Amino acid sequence: MTSIQIIFLLAAAGTLAAGVFVVSSPKILHAALWLIVSLFGIAIMFALLQANFFAVIQVVVYIGAIAILIIFGVMLTRRIMQDTGLQLTRFWWGAALASLGIFAGLITMLSGWKAADIALPEMSSSGTTQAISQLGQALVSPDAYVLPFEAASILLVVAMIGAIYIALDRK
Amino acid sequence: MNFWNDPVNFIGQWLGGLLSGLGLAPSLVNFLLSLLGVLVLAMGSLLFTIFLIWYERKILGRIQDRLGPNRVGPFGLIQPIADMMKIFTKEYITPIGADWLPYNLAPIMAVASVLLLYAVIPFGNRMVGVDLNVGVLYLVAIGGFGILAIVMAGWSSNNKYALLGAFRVIALLVSYEVPMVLALLVPVLLSGSMGMSAIVQAQAGGFWYLFVAPLAALVFFLSSIAEVGRAPFDLIEAESEIVAGFNIEYSGLKFGFFYVAEFLHSFTVSVIFATVFLGGWQGPGAATYPLLGFVYFIVKAWIVYFVLLLFRGSLPRFRIDQMMDLNWKVLTPLSLSLVVVIALVDKLLANVSLLVRGIGLLSSSLVVGFVAVEIMRQAGAKRRREVAPAFEHREAASGSAPVQPGSGGGL
Amino acid sequence: MLSDWLYIGLFILIAAALPAAAIIVAGLLGPHKPNSIKNQTYECGIETVGETWVQFKAQYYIFALVFLVFDVETVFLYPWAVAFGQLTLYGVLEATLFILILAGGLLYAWRKGALEWV
Numbered sequence: 001m002t003s004i005q006i007i008f009l010l011a012a013a014g015t016l017a018a019g020v021f022v023v024s025s026p027k028i029l030h031a032a033l034w035l036i037v038s039l040f041g042i043a044i045m046f047a048l049l050q051a052n053f054f055a056v057i058q059v060v061v062y063i064g065a066i067a068i069l070i071i072f073g074v075m076l077t078r079r080i081m082q083d084t085g086l087q088l089t090r091f092w093w094g095a096a097l098a099s100l101g102i103f104a105g106l107i108t109m110l111s112g113w114k115a116a117d118i119a120l121p122e123m124s125s126s127g128t129t130q131a132i133s134q135l136g137q138a139l140v141s142p143d144a145y146v147l148p149f150e151a152a153s154i155l156l157v158v159a160m161i162g163a164i165y166i167a168l169d170r171k
Numbered sequence: 172m173n174f175w176n177d178p179v180n181f182i183g184q185w186l187g188g189l190l191s192g193l194g195l196a197p198s199l200v201n202f203l204l205s206l207l208g209v210l211v212l213a214m215g216s217l218l219f220t221i222f223l224i225w226y227e228r229k230i231l232g233r234i235q236d237r238l239g240p241n242r243v244g245p246f247g248l249i250q251p252i253a254d255m256m257k258i259f260t261k262e263y264i265t266p267i268g269a270d271w272l273p274y275n276l277a278p279i280m281a282v283a284s285v286l287l288l289y290a291v292i293p294f295g296n297r298m299v300g301v302d303l304n305v306g307v308l309y310l311v312a313i314g315g316f317g318i319l320a321i322v323m324a325g326w327s328s329n330n331k332y333a334l335l336g337a338f339r340v341i342a343l344l345v346s347y348e349v350p351m352v353l354a355l356l357v358p359v360l361l362s363g364s365m366g367m368s369a370i371v372q373a374q375a376g377g378f379w380y381l382f383v384a385p386l387a388a389l390v391f392f393l394s395s396i397a398e399v400g401r402a403p404f405d406l407i408e409a410e411s412e413i414v415a416g417f418n419i420e421y422s423g424l425k426f427g428f429f430y431v432a433e434f435l436h437s438f439t440v441s442v443i444f445a446t447v448f449l450g451g452w453q454g455p456g457a458a459t460y461p462l463l464g465f466v467y468f469i470v471k472a473w474i475v476y477f478v479l480l481l482f483r484g485s486l487p488r489f490r491i492d493q494m495m496d497l498n499w500k501v502l503t504p505l506s507l508s509l510v511v512v513i514a515l516v517d518k519l520l521a522n523v524s525l526l527v528r529g530i531g532l533l534s535s536s537l538v539v540g541f542v543a544v545e546i547m548r549q550a551g552a553k554r555r556r557e558v559a560p561a562f563e564h565r566e567a568a569s570g571s572a573p574v575q576p577g578s579g580g581g582l
Numbered sequence: 583m584l585s586d587w588l589y590i591g592l593f594i595l596i597a598a599a600l601p602a603a604a605i606i607v608a609g610l611l612g613p614h615k616p617n618s619i620k621n622q623t624y625e626c627g628i629e630t631v632g633e634t635w636v637q638f639k640a641q642y643y644i645f646a647l648v649f650l651v652f653d654v655e656t657v658f659l660y661p662w663a664v665a666f667g668q669l670t671l672y673g674v675l676e677a678t679l680f681i682l683i684l685a686g687g688l689l690y691a692w693r694k695g696a697l698e699w700v
Contacts, residue, residue: 006363007591014683029326033273036319047587055587056308057657064315065650068345072646075338098667129364129664130192136665140673147643152658157687160651164696167625167640203591217600246676257610267621279605283597290593300593301586308660330623342642352656360663419624424608484610492699495645499688499697501653507685510659511678514666518674570638 008048015041024088028074036067053132175460179298183208213286220435224251226359227434227480234484236424257452259421269420270327277324278421278428284316285436292442293368294468295452295461305368307355310443311348314398316343317436321417325431328420336416338490346498351394353506357387357513358447361532371441383529384513387538388448390506392475395440396482397494400409400433403486404494441475442468449475506545512539644696648688655684 018038040060046055050109089095138144174181183204190200202309225240225248232239240247265274291306294398303309318341358380359365362373374380381388397404418429445451448469454463489497514536520528622629662669662677691697 027270029270029273033323047590052305052586053308053661056305056312059306059315061314061650061657064312064318064348065646065653068318068322068341069643069650070645072338072341072643076643120699125696128367129369130366132304132661133557133665133668136661136663137668139662140665140669140676142672146676149676150660150680150683152684153655155652156651157683157690160648160689163647164644164691164694165683167644168694168696169173169567170615205592206596209589209593213593213596213600235690250695259604260611261608262613264607264620266623267618268623275605279598280599282601284592286597287590289594290590301589303586308657329617330625332625338642342645346645349649349652349656352653356656356663357660359660360666363664363667365660365664365696379656423612424605428605474677495699499648500692503688504685507688508644511681513676516664516670518671 004048008045011041011044011048015045029071032067032071032074036063039063039067053135060084175462176380177297178206178295178462187253208300209290212289216286216289216439217282217431217437219438220431221251221255223434223438224254230477230480232482234481250281255427256268256428258424258427263425264420264422266329266420268329270329273323273327275425277320278425278432280316280320280323281432282428284313284320284436285432286441287313287316288439288443291367292446293371293451295464296458297459298452298465299368302366302368304364306364307359307365307370307447311352311355314348317432320432320563325417325419328417330420333419334418336419340400340417343404343491343494343498344400347394347397347502348497350390350498350502350506351398353449353503353510354387354391354394356510357384360510361517367451370447371453374450374453376453377450378525378529379448379450379453383532383551384448384509384536385533386509386540387506387513388444392444394498394502396479397498398499399437399440401437401479402483403489405483437479438472438476441479442472445471445477452470501543501547505539509536509539512536641699644691648691648696651687652684655680 016037018034018041021034022031025034031034043055043058044051044155046058057073061086139149172195177327186207187200187204190203191197195203228250229239229247240250243249243253265271288310290300291303291309293302321340321344325333325340328334358370361383362382363369364370364373401423418426423427445468451462451471452468454464454467457464457467512535513532516531517528658680659677662673666674
């Protein structure tokens with residue numbers, strides 16, 4: 001096992017464990033902090049894949065912005081920020097069983113998936129400025145992603161207008 | 172390879188040869204060398220903070236017509252070391268109901284988020300920790316951890332002032348990230364790379380982005396002062412409003428580290444400004460003699476830091492609504508239009524010589540700046556006219572009649 | 583390159599370990615005599631009343647949301663800026679349109695008074 005594989009396994013285990021803590025911790029800020037740990041684990045995966053841009057974006061957008069938004073959202077919705085009781089229902093074993101079943105199903109489906117065997121072309125420029133440049137050109141070239149690019153802009157504006165309309169109290 | 176042309180790699184190879192001579196595996200040697208580099212960089216910046224604290228107190232003292240520290244050692248140079256020894260022997264007081272792990276993690280994270288910025292800063296030609304191809308966004312990403320440290324400190328202290336202060340500051344910090352990131356877009360656009368070394372290389376020959384895009388530099392400078400939480404944007408520690416803000420319940424070295432993080436961060440933003448807008452280590456002879464470039468770099472960063480201190484020493488604190496207005500109604504629209512104008516002008520002038528292009532970009536920046544100032548002047552005059560009758564009315568009625576508030580909106 | 587990230591990973595560990603070690607050392611050097619009055623929450627000299635973690639107003643959320651929208655926008659613009667030298671005028675105009683649509687959103691927020699701090 002190479003050191004990269006060890007790092008990957010540690011990061012994957014950390015991401016999963018943090019994900020479990022998100023739903024099981026009684027204090028809501030702890031849940032938010034565990035969510036950040038989990039998101040950071042994903043950033044490590046991107047870094048291991050040498051997708052530098054996505055690794056940094058994962059941190060900028062998810063940890064720097066969405067986590068803050070969630071924390072502010074939490075402050076709005078709850079009167080008291082802490083649950084006293086256990087975070088499990090009486091039927092937690094049922095939920096565990098169901099999720100294990102779904103997990104097993106996904107594994108069997110994906111192991112038979114043909115597309116997973118097709119070797120992707122090696123990207124010679126990964127981790128360089130050239131790779132980001134290619135992405136940038138694709139975003140605005142008419143035979144690539146210019147329509148999704150502009151649609152993303154409209155989507156962002158619609159989300160902002162909707163949230164302002166709902167959240168702002170009208171006098 | 173000779174020491175004067177490539178000092179870092181020279182020392183690296185020499186040490187590497189020494190360690191290999193001891194019979195260590197090459198991968199272990201590489202690991203030890205990286206570890207040494209990181210330790211030197213991190214320890215160096217932490218110890219440098221001690222000097223920064225002395226310098227800042229001295230300059231602020233001079234601005235306020237005082238002497239500043241002058242008792243311990245020559246010119247009071249030993250003062251911060253004495254302070255450090257004192258703070259190491261202070262008791263930690265943890266408030267009742269504090270959340271142990273986030274409470275203790277917050278100061279560590281505050282310092283780490285500043286130290287990590289130094290990983291991508293090029294100190295000279297071939298003198299850089301790691302030349303990441305997404306360097307600029309890396310700086311933004313690490314800044315997010317600093318914000319997170321404030322969230323954790325404010326939340327875990329079990330104190331209403333700490334929580335209120337933290338949330339106020341976070342709302343400000345995330346807001347000022349918008350113009351900062353947009354202003355950083357301009358150097359990336361002009362140099363065609365997000366790597367810090369490439370941005371420095373693109374400014375060779377005096378083609379500094381401060382001259383080419385002065386408005387972007389100004390927006391970046393203002394928003395980075397706000398990010399650091401320095402006067403006139405020092406709402407982070409508005410003593411008179413929220414006691415001390417997010418760090419009120421911290422004591423001893425835990426408080427000290429928030430202080431260290433702030434001082435080091437304010438020098439670090441000067442360093443980033445010097446890298447991105449002042450050509451980094453560029454200067455006569457710097458490409459062949461990196462140590463000379465290092466000297467140029469520190470001098471440039473020091474000048475920016477001095478301007479930052481002058482700001483701190485001479486301007487009063489803004490109110491929070493004024494700060495929010497400045498960000499969302501001035502800096503953000505300004506930087507958005509600046510990005511558009513610079514992109515269009517640069518593309519239209521793509522085929523002319525570098526000098527003409529530079530002059531074109533500079534004049535477009537000046538035009539945008541002039542238009543912005545004119546709009547702000549007129550909006551301000553309109554606002555003053557709206558508010559003025561209310562004051563006259565109040566004076567006439569000698570305060571007994573209820574005051575008609577100015578019809579809000581506008582700037 | 584992968585070794586870049588290993589270096590940064592190392593940097594993260596060191597940058598966290600240095601202050602942590604200093605805090606532990608200072609904890610050993612300093613006195614440790616807590617008592618229940620000393621450890622009370624400081625609130626300008628009066629006793630604290632009620633819960634700390636209370637509900638906040640919606641204004642904070644709106645600012646965070648507007649910030650998020652612009653943050654995601656700049657994330658889209660960064661690869662465009664890196665590719666800028668290779669783009670045609672068409673590509674620049676596309677990004678201009680992108681920015682203008684978002685500027686329209688900012689204008690909406692401004693007019694609705696969502697950017698007022700109250």
